[in-house]
Amino acid sequence: MARKTGSHSQITGPKIREQALQLFARHGFAAVSMRQIAAAVGVQAGALYLYTPDKEALLFDLLKTHMDELLAAWAEAPRGTGPMAALEAFVRFHIGFNLSRADAVFLSYMELRNLGPENFAMIESQRRAYETELEDILKTGQQAGTFLIPDTKLATMAIIAMLTGVTTWFREGGRLSRPMVEDIYWDMVRKAVGA
Amino acid sequence: MARKTGSHSQITGPKIREQALQLFARHGFAAVSMRQIAAAVGVQAGALYLYTPDKEALLFDLLKTHMDELLAAWAEAPRGTGPMAALEAFVRFHIGFNLSRADAVFLSYMELRNLGPENFAMIESQRRAYETELEDILKTGQQAGTFLIPDTKLATMAIIAMLTGVTTWFREGGRLSRPMVEDIYWDMVRKAVGA
Incomplete structure (x- = not known):
């Protein structure tokens, strides 16, 4: 039994998350039922409850997975030496990572209000940990005299936004390629921090 | 009859918009019923339909009113002489206007997906008109050699975001006052455009 449930979860977990993410992003968390998600996955509604206790837990799972992956990917991203190289690495990483997960980004800003206090606090703390990664780079560069920043906290929030x-x-295939967009944003960020 | 409907609209219109805005921002457009909005306003659900044909029309009314007020307020905002003064005016205006309407800003980014194609196109064109106001300032400054900007379109999107x-x-009453926040953001924007 345990084995069967386990392998079931392994097969449908990513598919459930993928369908739930798309449906939540398109229609809003409140408008989507567990039944709709099950239909999109191609399972009975009951099978969904083998994976997740309820819809809020599923939303939390999506937002938590997004933050886990963001933090893990940044921890592994190459970042050269010194604050200037680290800031450039952060800018390119953040654009690239988020562009490949636009639905999750949208959901992360929009549906936080639908998390209970504990789940909300968890996502908030992960978000703060990520912001601190950038702020530490800015502080190091500020102390080294590489960056000229009146307030590293506000610079962090401004750059991330x-x-x-x-x-x-x-839009993929639009006027500018991803590398061009990254270059232009890096130019603006570099100047904004006075470097 | 017409007179009565008219005066009814004048009294409850702003109150309906205010309550609908709060409810939509807190729970999401899809999760809020016309009945809930009526209850928050203190009228029967039927009275709501004297004001608006349906919930999507009410959402459109909110987003349109927000954009109308934004464009009108910017048209009247003082902006000094030359691109540098105009850019500073825009930065301070945009922060101030949006901070006083955080719910409407949240709704404008979140619930566009719930508008029909025509209403969506209308809000999009107003948004583009507003972006063009900033881009024109950036282009003027670029041509005058005041600003050093690789791409005025991207600079526009970056600054607005x-x-x-x-x-x-x-948060009002937090570490920094509004004027201090405006000063710090103006410093970052000014540097970002190479001025």
């Missing part, structure tokens, strides 16, 4: 914004307008 | 982001974290 600026970079994340790319997900709202970028 | 950066400034709008303030609504997601700013």
